Amino acid sequence: MKFTETKLKGCFILEPNVIRDERGYFMESFNERTFQNALEQSVHFVQDNQSFSSRGVLRGLHYQTGEFAQAKLVRVIQGEVLDVAVDIRPGSATFGQYEAVVLSAKNQKQFFVPRGFAHGFLVLSETATFFYKCDNFYNKESEGGIIYNDETIGINWNLDAEQLIISEKDTQLPTLANAKKAW
Template structure:
């Protein structure tokens, strides 16, 4: 397993060791002992989520606040996405900055997103199945979000503007300056 910290402290790209032969491939997608040792903290994932989306879908920058904040380990089961993590830690020197990583079924990369970050993705392939582990349970009263096209974030979702599909709920999200963090 190769682990690379992004320019945002605590946010890691994880590339598993993949063993291929004429039958197919095998890789260990998660091992709690190795994962916790590698990132240097103890994470206890308690909830798994999976979504299916079509090309051009942008799932905006979502997060959980306060005691329900979530760290996530995300990956793609089929297709390709541009995965985006935004640092929302107000005391961080990289507050308001983001990283964007292509995750795909082919490259098998994963992204660990620590608590205090927002998260979103865009679908680059015809369809994509997206899977993520969370270290805290979802709480509706603690959810927050930032609109996908916030000019201060300047995220290139790698989808032509006329092909972007966003939910009505996500279209009503505020910009970062007006978001409840």
């Protein structure tokens, strides 16, 4: 597996070794020892989540705060999404900056989003099945979020606003300046 650190320290794009033949393909999607050696840190995943969405669905930007902060390893099982991580770590040199990566069933890439980042994704294909591992359990009282179109972040979602399908809850999220602090 190839690990590439992004401009946001701690965020990695993972590209598995995919072995293809006339029968299809095989790949190792996760190996804890390989993962921890490459990241040079201990991350123990405790919860897996999966969602199914249609084209234009934007989920995010979400995070968990305090002792319930979560690191995520995300991938797409079916379809294609634009996956985004925003650095919300106080004092970070890249605070308020984002990284976007296209994840798809075809490219098999994964994205590791460490604690201290807001996360969201937009479905680019007709439908997508999105899968993610979390290193901490979800806690409703520790939810945090940032509005997807915060001008100070300036995320290019690659779709016009009228094409986006966003939950009522996510349209009410605050800007980064007014968001709940991560720690």
